[in-house]
Amino acid sequence: MKLQPIPGPSLPQPARRYDTVAVIGAGSWGTALAATLARSGATARLWGRDPAVITDINRQRENTRHLPGVPLPEGLFGIKEMRDALDGADAALIVVPSRSVRSVARQVALFAPKGMPVAVCAKGIEAETGLLMTQVAEEELPGHPVGVVSGPTFARETALNHPTAATVAFAFGPSDRINPGTSPAVRLALSLTTESFRAYVSDDLVGVEVGGAVKNVIAIACGMMTGAGFAENTRAALITRGLDEMKQLAEALGGRRETVTGLSGIGDLTLTCSSPTSRNMSLGFQLGEGVPRADCFDGKPVVVEGEMNAKSVTDLAHRVGVSMPICEAVQTILRDGADLGATFAALWARPIESEPRSMDLVFDHPASAQAIQNLAERIS
Numbered sequence: 001m002k003l004q005p006i007p008g009p010s011l012p013q014p015a016r017r018y019d020t021v022a023v024i025g026a027g028s029w030g031t032a033l034a035a036t037l038a039r040s041g042a043t044a045r046l047w048g049r050d051p052a053v054i055t056d057i058n059r060q061r062e063n064t065r066h067l068p069g070v071p072l073p074e075g076l077f078g079i080k081e082m083r084d085a086l087d088g089a090d091a092a093l094i095v096v097p098s099r100s101v102r103s104v105a106r107q108v109a110l111f112a113p114k115g116m117p118v119a120v121c122a123k124g125i126e127a128e129t130g131l132l133m134t135q136v137a138e139e140e141l142p143g144h145p146v147g148v149v150s151g152p153t154f155a156r157e158t159a160l161n162h163p164t165a166a167t168v169a170f171a172f173g174p175s176d177r178i179n180p181g182t183s184p185a186v187r188l189a190l191s192l193t194t195e196s197f198r199a200y201v202s203d204d205l206v207g208v209e210v211g212g213a214v215k216n217v218i219a220i221a222c223g224m225m226t227g228a229g230f231a232e233n234t235r236a237a238l239i240t241r242g243l244d245e246m247k248q249l250a251e252a253l254g255g256r257r258e259t260v261t262g263l264s265g266i267g268d269l270t271l272t273c274s275s276p277t278s279r280n281m282s283l284g285f286q287l288g289e290g291v292p293r294a295d296c297f298d299g300k301p302v303v304v305e306g307e308m309n310a311k312s313v314t315d316l317a318h319r320v321g322v323s324m325p326i327c328e329a330v331q332t333i334l335r336d337g338a339d340l341g342a343t344f345a346a347l348w349a350r351p352i353e354s355e356p357r358s359m360d361l362v363f364d365h366p367a368s369a370q371a372i373q374n375l376a377e378r379i380s
């Protein structure tokens with residue numbers, strides 16, 4: 001008698017990294033991610049809009065404009081034409097400032113074959129629409145799985161191979177649940193894994209992205225109060241209450257609370273609020289010291305996402321009925337020109353609230369106008 005194979009459940013397939021990844025945006029973070037991909041054994045095609053930067057990357061093995069002093073590994077190739085970067089690639093990362101994500105995703109759609117996974121690595125919310133970055137990319141890239149890479153990752157440290165961890169999030173469809181090894185999240189996480197870069201996988205895009213957008217605004221607040229001369233108590237209060245604002249917004253938009261306590265939430269919030277390496281913290285610090293905006297960073301243009309996103313974050317919070325008083329304070333100072341000292345004094349003098357918010361208790365207290373005035377003077 002001849003034995004027939006018994007049909008059974010298909011075995012999960014092993015995970016395989018992407019061999020070739022296009023990195024669209026040759027700034028500091030795009031270069032650091034391309035270096036990580038190349039170190040993990042993938043071919044990293046790094047596209048930038050400025051041919052001089054690309055020439056430097058290929059000739060000097062260094063991005064002298066955005067990441068000077070960091071040697072770039074083999075396997076990383078600077079590419080001048082976006083079409084060439086995307087042609088035959090297995091996946092793409094979009095790594096430009098949030099305000100440019102829509103226009104860049106539109107260009108990517110011209111050259112990326114349908115089905116190619118695209119991860120957005122910018123941190124922000126679109127000003128005009130209130131959409132998260134992956135929602136913007138999804139509008140421009142129909143037919144592509146769209147995800148996000150986010151976490152506590154200063155570009156220079158990542159590029160210098162310091163131990164670093166981040167989250168890669170894509171939606172998991174039914175086939176991804178049966179075969180997670182073939183899902184874009186797992187494959188991209190593998191493609192980024194090196195001896196020093198550790199990637200976690202998630203399916204909560206909203207939770208991950210809200211963390212990245214809100215932490216920058218809170219970091220500006222921390223910088224402002226540090227620059228004004230206050231210290232650790234103040235910063236810890238802002239980080240903790242900032243985390244609460246992040247959590248409320250993420251949940252209101254359908255994200256998960258536990259994502260906010262992960263790398264892309266509290267991880268990135270702590271990093272960004274703790275170090276002058278952060279451009280957001282640093283802007284806040286200079287403003288807190290009284291430096292006029294035009295003179296911050298010695299007048300050089302610097303990407304400060306929290307400054308660009310304070311309004312989009314608070315507008316979105318209004319729309320979904322979430323109270324975000326710290327983000328609101330930053331927004332009023334940056335965008336409406338409110339006085340920094342008076343705004344923070346008013347923030348501190350708000351009615352007594354419950355922690356957790358779910359107790360839903362609010363009590364007025366007799367903070368006199370004089371007390372608020374006193375604190376405002378100490379801050380200014």
Ligand SMILES: NC(=O)C1=CN([C@@H]2O[C@H](COP(=O)(O)OP(=O)(O)OC[C@H]3O[C@@H](n4cnc5c(N)ncnc54)[C@H](OP(=O)(O)O)[C@@H]3O)[C@@H](O)[C@H]2O)C=CC1
Pocket residue numbers: 025026027028029030048049050066095096097098100103104121122123124153154155156302303305
């Ligand atoms: N730096 C970091 O540590 C990290 C940054 N991020 C996020 O990454 C995103 C990018 O920031 P980052 O790399 O730091 O910024 P950088 O200022 O270092 O680089 C920005 C890059 O984007 C390019 N760019 C801007 N607009 C366009 C456009 N319309 N088309 C094509 N290219 C464009 C710039 O080109 P050009 O040089 O020609 O102006 C530059 O190469 C931000 O959202 C940031 O929050 C996330 C994690 C870590």
Ligand SMILES: O=C(CO)COP(=O)(O)O
Pocket residue numbers: 123151152153154155216219268271272277278279280281303304305
């Ligand atoms: O997002 C970052 C680290 O995770 C970079 O922070 P800054 O943009 O404030 O420098």
